[in-house]
Amino acid sequence: MPHVVLQYTANLEPLVDMSAFCKEIAKMLVAQRDDDGKPLFPTGGTRVLAYPAQHYEVADTNDDYGFCYINVRIAHGRSDAAKKATGDALLKLAQARFADAFRQAHVGVTIQIDESPGQVYDAKHSNLHPLFNK
Amino acid sequence: MPHVVLQYTANLEPLVDMSAFCKEIAKMLVAQRDDDGKPLFPTGGTRVLAYPAQHYEVADTNDDYGFCYINVRIAHGRSDAAKKATGDALLKLAQARFADAFRQAHVGVTIQIDESPGQVYDAKHSNLHPLFNK
Amino acid sequence: MPHVVLQYTANLEPLVDMSAFCKEIAKMLVAQRDDDGKPLFPTGGTRVLAYPAQHYEVADTNDDYGFCYINVRIAHGRSDAAKKATGDALLKLAQARFADAFRQAHVGVTIQIDESPGQVYDAKHSNLHPLFNK
Numbered sequence: 001m002p003h004v005v006l007q008y009t010a011n012l013e014p015l016v017d018m019s020a021f022c023k024e025i026a027k028m029l030v031a032q033r034d035d036d037g038k039p040l041f042p043t044g045g046t047r048v049l050a051y052p053a054q055h056y057e058v059a060d061t062n063d064d065y066g067f068c069y070i071n072v073r074i075a076h077g078r079s080d081a082a083k084k085a086t087g088d089a090l091l092k093l094a095q096a097r098f099a100d101a102f103r104q105a106h107v108g109v110t111i112q113i114d115e116s117p118g119q120v121y122d123a124k125h126s127n128l129h130p131l132f133n134k
Numbered sequence: 135m136p137h138v139v140l141q142y143t144a145n146l147e148p149l150v151d152m153s154a155f156c157k158e159i160a161k162m163l164v165a166q167r168d169d170d171g172k173p174l175f176p177t178g179g180t181r182v183l184a185y186p187a188q189h190y191e192v193a194d195t196n197d198d199y200g201f202c203y204i205n206v207r208i209a210h211g212r213s214d215a216a217k218k219a220t221g222d223a224l225l226k227l228a229q230a231r232f233a234d235a236f237r238q239a240h241v242g243v244t245i246q247i248d249e250s251p252g253q254v255y256d257a258k259h260s261n262l263h264p265l266f267n268k
Numbered sequence: 269m270p271h272v273v274l275q276y277t278a279n280l281e282p283l284v285d286m287s288a289f290c291k292e293i294a295k296m297l298v299a300q301r302d303d304d305g306k307p308l309f310p311t312g313g314t315r316v317l318a319y320p321a322q323h324y325e326v327a328d329t330n331d332d333y334g335f336c337y338i339n340v341r342i343a344h345g346r347s348d349a350a351k352k353a354t355g356d357a358l359l360k361l362a363q364a365r366f367a368d369a370f371r372q373a374h375v376g377v378t379i380q381i382d383e384s385p386g387q388v389y390d391a392k393h394s395n396l397h398p399l400f401n402k
Contacts, residue, residue, distance in 0.1 A: 001378070003337055003378070005275060006323075007139060007183050007185075008183075009181070009183065018323040019323045019325075021323075022323050022324055022325040023325045023329050025325070026325040026326065026327070026328075026329045027328075027329055030327070030328055030329075043327050043328055044327050044376060045327075045376065045378070046326065046327055047277070047324065047325070047326045047327070047335040047337070047376070048324060048325045048326075049275050049276075049277065049321035049323075049324045049335075049337075050321055050322075050323035050324065051185060051275075051319060051321055052322075053183035053184055053185055054184075054186075055140075055152040055153045055155075055156050055183075055184035056156055056181065056182060056183045056184065057153075057156040057157045057159070057160040057181070057182045058160065058180065058181045058182075058262070059160070059164070059177050059178050059179075059180055059181070059262055059265070059266065060160075060161075060164055060177055060266065061157050061160045061161055061164075065262055067181040067183075067262075069137055069181070069183075072255075074254075080254075083254050083255055084255060086255070087255035087256075087257055088257075090257075091257045091259060094259055095259055098259070102261050106261055106262050106265060107260070107261060107262065108178060108179065108181070108258070108259075108260040108261075108262040108263070109258070109259040109260060110135070110137070110179070110256075110257070110258050110260075111255070111256070111257045111258075111259075112250075112253055112255060112256050112257075113253070113254050113255035113256075114251060114252040114253055114254065115252045115253075115254050116252060116380075117251035117252025117253075117382060117385035117386060118251060118252070118382040118383045118384060118385025118386070119380055119381070119382055119383075119385075120342075120348075120351050120381050120382065120383045121340075121351055121352060121354070121355035121379070121380060121381035122355075122378075122379070122380050122381075123355055123356075123358075123359045123378070123379045123380075124376070124377070124378050124379075125359060125362055125363055125366070125376075125377040125379075126375070126376040126377060126378075127370050127374055127375060127376075128326070128327055128333055128335075128374050128375065128376040129376070131327070131374060132327065132328065141273060141317050141319075142317075143315070143317065185319065187317035187318055187319055188318075189274075189286040189287045189289075189290050189317075189318035190290055190315065190316060190317045190318065191287075191290040191291045191293070191294040191315070191316045192294065192314065192315045192316075192396070193294070193298070193311050193312050193313075193314055193315070193396055193399070193400065194294075194295075194298055194311055194400065195291050195294050195295055195298075199396055201315040201317075201396075203271055203315070203317075206389075208388075214388075217388050217389055218389060220389070221389035221390075221391055222391075224391075225391045225393060228393055229393055232393070236395050240395055240396050240399060241394070241395060241396065242312060242313065242315070242392070242393075242394040242395075242396040242397070243392070243393040243394060244269070244271070244313070244390075244391070244392050244394075245389070245390070245391045245392075245393075246384075246387055246389060246390050246391075247387070247388050247389035247390075248385060248386040248387055248388065249386045249387075249388045250386060251385035251386025251387075252385060252386070
């Protein structure tokens with residue numbers, strides 16, 4: 001964790017550089033700090049995955065609107081302030097990255113952070129974490 | 135919101151017109167009314183995204199079964215009756231849209247509505263909502 | 269249910285046979301038994317869907333790391349022991365299936381089971397279940 005998934009209408013593909021956006025989000029998450037100045041999230045558990053949908057429909061379906069939904073799943077244990085700061089930083093990145101798209105099209109972006117909803121099992125198998133836990 | 139995601143086995147692609155299904159779902163959601171006759175959901179926040187999976191496996195894996203999972207994420211604040219009516223309307227659409235597929239193949243369809251599970255942050259950046267809030 | 273979704277970086281595609289992995293997971297789930305020796309999950313409700321992401325970024329973004337997130341959504345009603353056994357069996361499958369990938373690349377795998385988070389509506393339309401309820 002954090003686990004970030006972008007689900008969006010495929011008509012945004014030519015309007016937004018989603019690979020660059022994924023990179024910005026990952027870098028922002030890795031740079032977040034808690035009140036003690038320690039990393040808020042484990043670097044080796046940070047991932048961002050973006051999925052355009054070929055079949056989609058938005059709003060009243062009368063135009064080829066765009067939509068991007070950004071969901072961040074995190075584990076329990078962060079302060080409310082840290083969660084808000086993370087969400088706000090993500091919103092700022094989205095506003096910048098989608099600025100051109102907003103000028104050219106009708107687009108909605110929604111960002112939500114979920115804290116381990118309904119989770120009853122959690123396991124990790126990784127040779128990524130050791131790279132960053134030195 | 136509402137945020138609708140269809141996740142399905144790619145073998146349904148030739149059997150079900152998923153673009154048409156997305157459109158039906160969006161139109162149905164936008165047409166839902168609460169007890170006061172007002173729109174149950176914001177038009178500009180309504181989106182439906184459909185994702186075929188190239189890699190999949192269903193049931194006992196002994197045949198090329200089909201499956202479509204439909205998840206609707208909504209915000210808090212609707213009545214139980216309104217939520218049930220929305221789910222039932224979606225089920226009815228699915229039954230009609232998948233009728234041919236059910237005649238030709240073994241298919242499962244599951245519909246679930248989730249109310250903001252575990253949500254700790256929510257933000258919106260949109261030039262879609264103003265189109266419909268007049 | 270159970271509803272299994274794999275979301276992973278597309279760079280794992282040549283390293284892991286995801287279709288075979290889906291099949292292993294489905295077979296494992298169908299084989300799980302509760303304390304009475306009865307099937308833990310309904311065969312006709314078992315499905316596994318795998319989605320590579322073309323756009324992605326992992327960890328510090330300084331290398332082409334891989335990541336696979338496995339989410340299992342189940343309905344309420346299983347014992348803690350049964351849920352842990354299912355998660356552990358899935359972890360074991362992942363460790364075997366990703367062994368080669370771990371030798372060749374830096375990869376993270378996370379497995380989480382969620383129990384109907386926030387669910388307010390549930391419906392099923394299926395001609396799959398009757399095949400297995402004899």
